[in-house]
Amino acid sequence: xxxxxxxxxxxxxxxxxxxxxxxxxxxxxxxxxxxxxxxxxxxxxxxxxxxxxxxxxxxxxxxxxxxxxxxxxxxxxxxxxxxxxxxxxxxxxxxxxxxxxxxxxxxxxxxxxxxxxxxxxxxxxxxxxxxxxxxxxxxxxxxxxxxxxxxxxxxxxxxxxxxxxxxxxxxxxxxxxxxxxxxxxxxxxxxxxxxxxxxxxxxxxxxxxxxxxxxxxxxxxxxxxxxxxxxxxxxxxxxxxxxxxxxxxxxxxxxxxxxxxxxxxxxxxxxxxxxxxxxxxxxxxxxxxxxxxxxxxxxxxxxxxxxxxxxxxxxxxxxxxxxxxxxxxxxxxxxxxxxxxxxxxxxxxxxxxxxxxxxxxxxxxxxxxxxxxxxxxxxxxxxxxxxxxxxxxxxxxxxxxxxxxxxxxxxxxxxxxxxxxxxxxx
Ligand code: CMC
Numbered sequence: 001x002x003x004x005x006x007x008x009x010x011x012x013x014x015x016x017x018x019x020x021x022x023x024x025x026x027x028x029x030x031x032x033x034x035x036x037x038x039x040x041x042x043x044x045x046x047x048x049x050x051x052x053x054x055x056x057x058x059x060x061x062x063x064x065x066x067x068x069x070x071x072x073x074x075x076x077x078x079x080x081x082x083x084x085x086x087x088x089x090x091x092x093x094x095x096x097x098x099x100x101x102x103x104x105x106x107x108x109x110x111x112x113x114x115x116x117x118x119x120x121x122x123x124x125x126x127x128x129x130x131x132x133x134x135x136x137x138x139x140x141x142x143x144x145x146x147x148x149x150x151x152x153x154x155x156x157x158x159x160x161x162x163x164x165x166x167x168x169x170x171x172x173x174x175x176x177x178x179x180x181x182x183x184x185x186x187x188x189x190x191x192x193x194x195x196x197x198x199x200x201x202x203x204x205x206x207x208x209x210x211x212x213x214x215x216x217x218x219x220x221x222x223x224x225x226x227x228x229x230x231x232x233x234x235x236x237x238x239x240x241x242x243x244x245x246x247x248x249x250x251x252x253x254x255x256x257x258x259x260x261x262x263x264x265x266x267x268x269x270x271x272x273x274x275x276x277x278x279x280x281x282x283x284x285x286x287x288x289x290x291x292x293x294x295x296x297x298x299x300x301x302x303x304x305x306x307x308x309x310x311x312x313x314x315x316x317x318x319x320x321x322x323x324x325x326x327x328x329x330x331x332x333x334x335x336x337x338x339x340x341x342x343x344x345x346x347x348x349x350x351x352x353x354x355x356x357x358x359x360x361x362x363x364x365x366x367x368x369x370x371x372x373x374x375x376x377x378x379x380x381x382x383x384x385x386x387x388x389x390x391x392x393x394x395x396x397x398x399x400x401x402x403x404x405x406x407x408x409x410x411x412x413x414x415x416x417x418x419x420x421x422x423x424x425x426x
Contacts, residue, residue: 063306088387110191112168150248175202229388301361
């Protein structure tokens with residue numbers, strides 16, 4: 001067995017720690033102590049920069065090589081050959097479905113697209129200008145009050161039922177939230193349409209005769225596939241941490257959606273569009289890059305904790321953007337984005353820090369061209385990522401090593417002191 005030998009220079013003692021899968025167990029450090037009163041050595045790793053929090057067989061990511069695979073299948077092949085629901089099945093159950101399984105799965109998800117009228121009333125109670133992500137977070141949490149069986153997380157059968165419910169209902173909640181923001185009555189799900197076709201219909205069909213364009217429907221399908229999972233990112237970590245308490249998955253997905261809402265995560269594509277609009281013209285790009293290099297702001301849609309190479313999803317999205325623009329006409333912000341990318345990819349600031357376009361750099365341009373308001377962009381991330389969150393949740397629930405997530409800290413506050421009387425405190 002591979003081993004790591006550590007000598008503690010405080011005591012002169014030597015320890016041998018097993019190395020498995022290129023990793024040492026942090027708990028093995030605990031034996032390294034100065035004396036019996038010593039708690040034992042800990043690893044300090046804010047933001048989990050170098051800590052594996054789980055063993056997972058869902059998604060493989062090599063950030064240096066720009067590789068992303070779901071259950072071993074390259075993302076490029078999945079985006080080219082599969083539908084979103086096929087990929088969701090793959091993530092959840094480990095293998096691609098055969099024809100019969102896929103037909104059954106599509107029907108099963110279709111049966112769960114409706115939401116209870118009580119849930120619709122919850123959406124109606126939000127203010128007309130509420131951000132749809134706020135609505136999504138609130139409504140996901142509210143679903144746990146409807147499906148009381150969801151708290152039985154030990155039952156594999158019930159876990160599967162909640163997965164289908166969530167995958168079926170997320171587009172409906174999102175579309176109803178959107179229609180609420182417009183003050184329009186909702187369009188109920190049409191289960192004859194594809195997953196993305198039905199979603200587009202619920203968003204945009206007002207008179208009953210709206211038809212989605214096949215190129216745009218497929219583009220959304222590809223974007224959904226690309227966003228379906230991304231191993232231990234911020235929102236997935238939130239899903240795992242929150243559900244490690246054995247709370248139901250609706251509450252877990254509400255927490256994961258909240259994590260995704262932030263501008264450094266799923267809110268980035270919205271931030272990219274705001275940034276491009278603010279830059280306003282290709283001529284102003286150099287000035288903007290200067291302010292980024294001066295540390296005054298970030299180039300949104302660039303950089304990634306794990307990818308130190310071109311994000312493979314960004315490459316597929318860029319190709320997809322051109323197909324969408326053939327139908328919708330070119331997004332006027334595209335030229336600014338291309339110029340930003342051109343300059344950044346040859347500028348030492350970005351090259352030295354290995355900052356490349358990520359998944360969010362071009363996705364917003366497509367969404368905008370397809371007619372989505374910017375506030376819906378993170379929602380378009382949350383819907384497909386639900387499959388990934390649920391796959392990771394199910395995996396964690398089945399993992400015998402799972403315990404409630406509870407990190408340690410290094411206490412750096414005041415030493416013990418006595419409470420002084422109120423009168424006379426500084
Ligand atoms: N623009 C300018 N400088 C940047 C950027 C950026 N977008 N990203 C990182 N840097 C610099 C940063 O200032 C730092 O420089 P220095 O070493 O001189 O201090 C260096 O690069 C390392 O940055 P970091 O903040 O330590 O990197 P991180 O791994 O903590 O952050 C990130 C990753 C994605 C939060 C960050 O790159 C970022 O804020 N990007 C913009 C927001 C964005 O596009 N987010 C979407 C991520 S992909 C979708 C998803 O998975 O959610």
